[in-house]
Amino acid sequence: xxxxxxxxxxxxxxxxxxxxxxxxxxxxxxxxxxxxxxxxxxxxxxxxxxxxxxxxxxxxxxxxxxxxxxxxxxxxxxxxxxxxxxxxxxxxxxxxxxxxxxxxxxxxxxxxxxxxxxxxxxxxxxxxxxxxxxxxxxxxxxxxxxxxxxxxxxxxxxxxxxxxxxxxxxxxxxxxxxxxxxxxxxxxxxxxxxxxxxxxxxxxxxxxxxxxxxxxxxxxxxxxxxxxxxxxxxxxxxxxxxxx
Numbered sequence: 001x002x003x004x005x006x007x008x009x010x011x012x013x014x015x016x017x018x019x020x021x022x023x024x025x026x027x028x029x030x031x032x033x034x035x036x037x038x039x040x041x042x043x044x045x046x047x048x049x050x051x052x053x054x055x056x057x058x059x060x061x062x063x064x065x066x067x068x069x070x071x072x073x074x075x076x077x078x079x080x081x082x083x084x085x086x087x088x089x090x091x092x093x094x095x096x097x098x099x100x101x102x103x104x105x106x107x108x109x110x111x112x113x114x115x116x117x118x119x120x121x122x123x124x125x126x127x128x129x130x131x132x133x134x135x136x137x138x139x140x141x142x143x144x145x146x147x148x149x150x151x152x153x154x155x156x157x158x159x160x161x162x163x164x165x166x167x168x169x170x171x172x173x174x175x176x177x178x179x180x181x182x183x184x185x186x187x188x189x190x191x192x193x194x195x196x197x198x199x200x201x202x203x204x205x206x207x208x209x210x211x212x213x214x215x216x217x218x219x220x221x222x223x224x225x226x227x228x229x230x231x232x233x234x235x236x237x238x239x240x241x242x243x244x
Contacts (some may be wrong), residue, residue, distance in 0.1 A: 030167050033189050036160035040196045043149045047204045050142040058214050066095035075231045081108050095135050102131035103229045130224040143211045150205035157197015164190025
């Protein structure tokens, strides 16, 4: 067994020098492998752009929502619907403000006009649900592409691996030798595409899961705000009915 391992080692090392310089490897790559690498770089750039865009959007939504919630709560306690709507318009990046302002505008429209059919509470509820769906779609924009990249990048890299192995055998056939130097370029090509595929996929999957959790938290916050606003509308309607 030991003798067999020594024979294999001598076979692999019969070439004296093997150059693993990246520039040399790139130059020796086949056209298909270069296309695979280019695709992986495009996927990486796209995922990085989505990560930066969504990170900025989520942080802005969180920051403005923390400022919006106490401000609009104070206006609603005083019964100032117009002031509450103006406050919501100022925080246009807040997910809570986008939902709340839809409910407030619908409720106000029913309060001011008797020509609008239907109950004001139900109409406001539907307006809040529509706004939640729209904001959810905005928050989710681009995030699904991270899941696609995370699931497909390893297979793109694997395709490059197969091409690299085939290239290595072609080099053996062309050079008529079986040393490490004959297959080094193909093996390096295969390993690089595999590594790039994993390097693109792993961060995309991690960030996709993280963003998904943040979106779910935003959905809960919007649902709670909608429920509290409906309760406020009910109390306001009941108080107006009693006053009459």
